[in-house]
Amino acid sequence: MNAFGESVWHREWKAAFPSSFREKTFYSEEQSCHHRADVHTPCGTTIEFQHSPISLEELQSREAFYPNLVWVVNGKKFKGFKVLKHLPDVDDHRLAAYEFSHTANLTLFRKADLERGKPRLLTLGHPELFGLKLTSHYFSFIWKHPHKVWYEAKCPMIFDLGGYFLYRLKQRPQLSGAYAYLEMIPRKDFIAAYLG
Structure with missing residues (x-):
């Protein structure tokens, strides 16, 4: 961590985007406070890089403030998390x-x-x-000790497990409860989608 409490992982992610996209500050009249986005793209998408668990209240607050939010979560620290097998569509x-x-x-x-x-x-x-x-892109997974808040996200939730691929958490509505699965996305494609 640096003096501002930012991890190396956090800084490296922000460095993948132009400096003009980073640390954009917005004022909330409703909350009478400022919000600083890790990355805010010209297309209006905010990307928040989350290294540590957060509360449900914080997750909901940020999702309510940013209309087009994408979460990128450091999954390298997840305990008992394993990508399993390919799924059908x-x-x-x-x-x-x-x-x-x-x-x-x-x-x-x-x-x-x-x-x-x-x-x-x-x-x-x-x-x-x-x-x-x-x-080739949908996978089942197991997570023995999940941070359940991430399942409550209404905005896209991307897990960074390290390497060349990211995994978007998706949930299929079912009578027996939502079935959680992962969509694999090449890291370079994810970044490129928000640079243009």
């Missing part, structure tokens, strides 16, 4: 009658069976699901 129309299991990786339930209280696990090799191709 979770929005594929053939999966409309199914829900992903929260506990058994790459398995699904029929919604009708869940509603009847007689759920039966199906693998992707089941005849009803046969032919669903796995994507």
Whole structure:
């Protein structure tokens, strides 16, 4: 950390953007205070780099203040976090009658069976699901000790686990509760999308 409480990770992320994008200050009349965005792009997107956990109140406050906010969270510090396996396209129309299991990786339930209280696990090799191709960009994951606030974000939530790829936290609405999964994004593509 430097004298201003900023981590090396935080500074390196900000340095990926032109200095004219960094440390932009905005005044909130409603809250009678100033907010400083880590990065604010000409297209009106604010990018906040979060090295440490925050409270739900802080998350909601920032999301309410910045209309187009993207979170980038340092996931290198996550405990018990592991990217698992490729998933099929979770929005594929053939999966409309199914829900992903929260506990058994790459398995699904029929919604009708869940509603009847007689759920039966199906693998992707089941005849009803046969032919669903796995994507190269959607992944299942496990997180044994999650910072649950990140699941409450309404704005895009990007986890930086280090390396050439970032992972956007996504959630598929289900009767049994939202199914969380990851969308892999090349780091260079993420940065390029906000430079233009």
